[in-house]
Amino acid sequence: MLTIKNLHAEVEEKQILKGINLSVNAGEVHAIMGPNGSGKSSLASVLAGRENYQVTQGEVFFSGLNLLDMSPEVRAREGLFLAFQYPIEIPGVSNINFLKTALAEIRAHKGLPPLDAKEFLRLSREKQKLVEFDAQLVNRSLNEGFSGGEKKRNEIFQLAMLEPKLSILDETDSGLDIDALRIVSKGVNKLRSENNAFIIITHYQRLLEYIVPDFVHVLYDGRIVKSGTKELALELEEKGYDWLKEEAREKATTI
Amino acid sequence: MPNDNEIIDNIANKEYEFGFVTDIEMDILPAGLNENTIRYISEKKKEPEWLLNWRLKGFQAFQKQKLPEWQNFQLPPIDFQKISYYAAPRNKKKYNSLDEVDPELLATFEKLGIPLSEQKALTGVAVDAVFDSISIATTYKDKLKELGIIFCSFGEAVQEHPELVQKYVGSVVPHSDNIFAALNASVFSDGSFVYIPKGVRCPMELSTYFRINTENTGQFERTLIIADEGSYVSYLEGCTAPMRDENQLHAAVVELVALENAEIKYSTVQNWYPGDKDGKGGIYNFVTKRGICKGANAKISWTQVETGSAITWKYPSVILQGDNSTGEFYSVAVTRNRQIADTGTKMYHIGRNTRSRIISKGISAGHGNNSYRGLVQIGPKADQARNFTQCDSLLIGDQCGAHTFPYIESKNNTATVEHEATTSKIGEDQIFYLNQRGIDSEKAVALIINGYAKEVLNQLPMEFAVEAQKLLSITLEGSVG
Ligand SMILES: Nc1ncnc2c1ncn2[C@@H]1O[C@H](COP(=O)(O)OP(=O)(O)O)[C@@H](O)[C@H]1O
Ligand SMILES: [Mg+2]
Numbered sequence: 001m002l003t004i005k006n007l008h009a010e011v012e013e014k015q016i017l018k019g020i021n022l023s024v025n026a027g028e029v030h031a032i033m034g035p036n037g038s039g040k041s042s043l044a045s046v047l048a049g050r051e052n053y054q055v056t057q058g059e060v061f062f063s064g065l066n067l068l069d070m071s072p073e074v075r076a077r078e079g080l081f082l083a084f085q086y087p088i089e090i091p092g093v094s095n096i097n098f099l100k101t102a103l104a105e106i107r108a109h110k111g112l113p114p115l116d117a118k119e120f121l122r123l124s125r126e127k128q129k130l131v132e133f134d135a136q137l138v139n140r141s142l143n144e145g146f147s148g149g150e151k152k153r154n155e156i157f158q159l160a161m162l163e164p165k166l167s168i169l170d171e172t173d174s175g176l177d178i179d180a181l182r183i184v185s186k187g188v189n190k191l192r193s194e195n196n197a198f199i200i201i202t203h204y205q206r207l208l209e210y211i212v213p214d215f216v217h218v219l220y221d222g223r224i225v226k227s228g229t230k231e232l233a234l235e236l237e238e239k240g241y242d243w244l245k246e247e248a249r250e251k252a253t254t255i
Numbered sequence: 256m257p258n259d260n261e262i263i264d265n266i267a268n269k270e271y272e273f274g275f276v277t278d279i280e281m282d283i284l285p286a287g288l289n290e291n292t293i294r295y296i297s298e299k300k301k302e303p304e305w306l307l308n309w310r311l312k313g314f315q316a317f318q319k320q321k322l323p324e325w326q327n328f329q330l331p332p333i334d335f336q337k338i339s340y341y342a343a344p345r346n347k348k349k350y351n352s353l354d355e356v357d358p359e360l361l362a363t364f365e366k367l368g369i370p371l372s373e374q375k376a377l378t379g380v381a382v383d384a385v386f387d388s389i390s391i392a393t394t395y396k397d398k399l400k401e402l403g404i405i406f407c408s409f410g411e412a413v414q415e416h417p418e419l420v421q422k423y424v425g426s427v428v429p430h431s432d433n434i435f436a437a438l439n440a441s442v443f444s445d446g447s448f449v450y451i452p453k454g455v456r457c458p459m460e461l462s463t464y465f466r467i468n469t470e471n472t473g474q475f476e477r478t479l480i481i482a483d484e485g486s487y488v489s490y491l492e493g494c495t496a497p498m499r500d501e502n503q504l505h506a507a508v509v510e511l512v513a514l515e516n517a518e519i520k521y522s523t524v525q526n527w528y529p530g531d532k533d534g535k536g537g538i539y540n541f542v543t544k545r546g547i548c549k550g551a552n553a554k555i556s557w558t559q560v561e562t563g564s565a566i567t568w569k570y571p572s573v574i575l576q577g578d579n580s581t582g583e584f585y586s587v588a589v590t591r592n593r594q595i596a597d598t599g600t601k602m603y604h605i606g607r608n609t610r611s612r613i614i615s616k617g618i619s620a621g622h623g624n625n626s627y628r629g630l631v632q633i634g635p636k637a638d639q640a641r642n643f644t645q646c647d648s649l650l651i652g653d654q655c656g657a658h659t660f661p662y663i664e665s666k667n668n669t670a671t672v673e674h675e676a677t678t679s680k681i682g683e684d685q686i687f688y689l690n691q692r693g694i695d696s697e698k699a700v701a702l703i704i705n706g707y708a709k710e711v712l713n714q715l716p717m718e719f720a721v722e723a724q725k726l727l728s729i730t731l732e733g734s735v736g
Contacts, residue, residue, distance in 0.1 A: 048691050049690070049691075051687075072687065072691055073690045073691075073693050073695045073696075075691075076690065076691050076692055076693040077693045081691075082691050084688065084691075087688070088682075088684050088685050088687075088688040090685050090688070090689070090702075090703060090706065091679070091706065092703070092708075093702050093703060093706035098689070098692070098702065099692075101694055101698065101702060102692035102693050102694055103693075105693040105694055105695070105698070106693045109693070141706070158692065162692065162693070
């Protein structure tokens with residue numbers, strides 16, 4: 001579904017991603033861990049098409065298409081979804097109206113007409129239930145005045161509504177209390193299928209107890225320095241990142 | 256931030272879609288302004304002597320006044336002698352039915368989305384169409400007549416209902432009020448007249464559509480609306496003009512009179528040609544709009560969506576004379592390219608327990624400059640008067656400006672005056688967030704703008720809210736690449 005080859009990217013002339021390689025197939029859940037500032041959000045931003053990042057080398061294919069050639073909105077319509085680490089507030093734009101517009105655009109891209117009001121309402125109710133999202137928040141202005149946790153849960157509600165092929169969750173767990181974490185994880189698990197895939201960026205192994213990944217990668221200084229299965233997350237929890245940093249540095253000097 | 260820069264560039268490059276010219280034979284008075292100009296217009300319109308005298312008094316007042324200097328922008332010099340003060344389609348002076356109207360004219364209004372034949376007209380909306388100096392047609396007149404409602408051109412009202420016109424004209428905006436009002440009093444050509452009888456609720460929206468066509472002419476229309484005791488009317492005005500390199504002057508006057516328990520809702524969707532991206536051409540929109548709540552419990556509500564004109568300079572105001580009367584002002588003003596808007600309202604609280612509410616939403620893009628200027632005046636007898644003012648500014652890009660000038664004068668310490676103001680920016684982050692959900696940048700801007708302006712758009716009559724929403728989107732369209 002997603003193939004990243006030797007991806008290099010910079011922001012404000014600072015090299016951030018220094019050769020990322022990653023393959024994600026349908027039905028898989030990949031976790032990306034790593035210390036602060038290692039480039040996890042940057043990777044998500046580059047995949048989503050944020051304009052202040054310049055790709056300087058490498059390529060990315062998404063469902064056989066050259067992802068880097070597409071505008072951010074086309075990437076989204078093709079089924080790439082980013083749950084933001086810091087969701088944005090948009091005053092005056094109602095959550096539901098925003099989702100109606102987004103869904104209509106995605107459907108139009110597939111040659112489908114927009115859902116009529118009744119169908120849309122039904123879908124929205126169904127997904128609210130699925131991810132246990134507060135009905136009151138649905139009608140409020142998009143993220144305006146939402147608590148940190150409410151914003152994160154709204155991202156998952158949007159994910160449920162838009163049914164993307166590939167979802168990237170950027171630290172969706174940070175700022176969630178244990179109950180909210182459980183609810184969000186339950187929602188994600190229900191949304192998992194043979195046809196979609198998830199990349200879950202997190203600091204904590206805690207989330208991975210609920211959403212069990214097929215693969216775990218450690219990103220450090222713009223590179224994936226270690227990949228493994230879910231046991232790697234446990235090892236990191238126990239030992240921290242320092243031993244990996246050490247390894248990475250040694251590797252860099254021997255080259 | 257490339258995204259923001261693109262927003263600015265593209266907003267600047269968006270073209271005006273009503274800029275076409277109608278090719279039709281016109282009677283145009285040569286440029287120039289003196290007593291003879293005024294006598295010519297008055298004679299052309301077969302006016303009674305009292306009206307000619309009133310015009311001449313207006314002209315005397317005009318000559319004594321200077322262009323104002325308190326505004327927050329450079330007012331370009333205006334040569335009043337270079338303007339033609341009367342232009343009318345050549346043909347018969349008065350159309351008895353639509354069949355007599357030049358098809359070219361009907362086509363013009365149809366192209367503007369204002370079909371004048373009643374079969375095609377918007378249901379529930381009666382329209383008075385003004386082309387340069389002359390009212391072309393008024394739809395649904397007979398239907399309204401059955402209820403005793405008078406809706407006709409100002410010129411016609413002077414002929415058919417002189418007693419009403421004489422009683423109220425200049426009673427809210429005197430002939431000497433300000434230089435542009437004085438100019439209007441002397442040379443006003445046409446406009447709309449409305450009278451709603453006691454206790455009648457006008458069953459449809461009344462609407463005037465103003466179109467400037469001829470080069471080097473000014474448009475000076477005068478609108479007078481009288482809502483008798485216990486009546487209600489909702490009125491809407493729209494306008495466009497061709498693209499021209501010269502600036503054209505539009506100096507209208509609107510007077511509203513609401514008697515006891517009456518309500519007038521006056522909405523404007525102003526889309527005069529704003530000039531090109533370098534600020535060349537465009538309409539100078541210097542308009543005096545004022546209403547009076549004469550009786551107790553009367554209500555006047557101004558709603559305006561201002562997207563056009565090179566310079567907009569207007570302060571729809573309400574004199575709250577009757578006890579318990581209410582004045583409202585809801586405004587969205589968009590400026591982009593080199594546009595200037597200096598607009599706001601004045602609320603004069605005279606009666607007891609009078610209330611006013613002001614919601615002003617400015618949107619600036621490109622090099623646009625948007626000022627809110629509002630006066631809330633509480634007189635000594637206005638016990639328990641209340642005002643609430645909310646003034647928001649939205650900036651797109653960092654070359655534009657927003658300014659707020661609230662003036663409060665209170666002579667009564669039982670009054671409550673509240674003022675809130677905010678400034679926000681459409682951020683790259685917001686647009687990217689919407690992009691990431693499949694919404695392109697153009698739609699994203701439209702979504703944000705409409706969300707921002709919702710409180711004002713909701714005040715518009717249903718038929719026009721959607722149009723206004725579209726207009727806002729179109730005006731700021733191409734906001735992104
Ligand atoms: N807009 C930016 N301008 C300059 N540096 C940035 C910008 N965004 C991110 N960075 C830098 O890129 C590096 C990676 O950041 P980020 O991707 O947010 O890391 P993570 O999500 O792994 O904590 C950090 O050093 C950060 O300071
Ligand atoms: Mg991060």
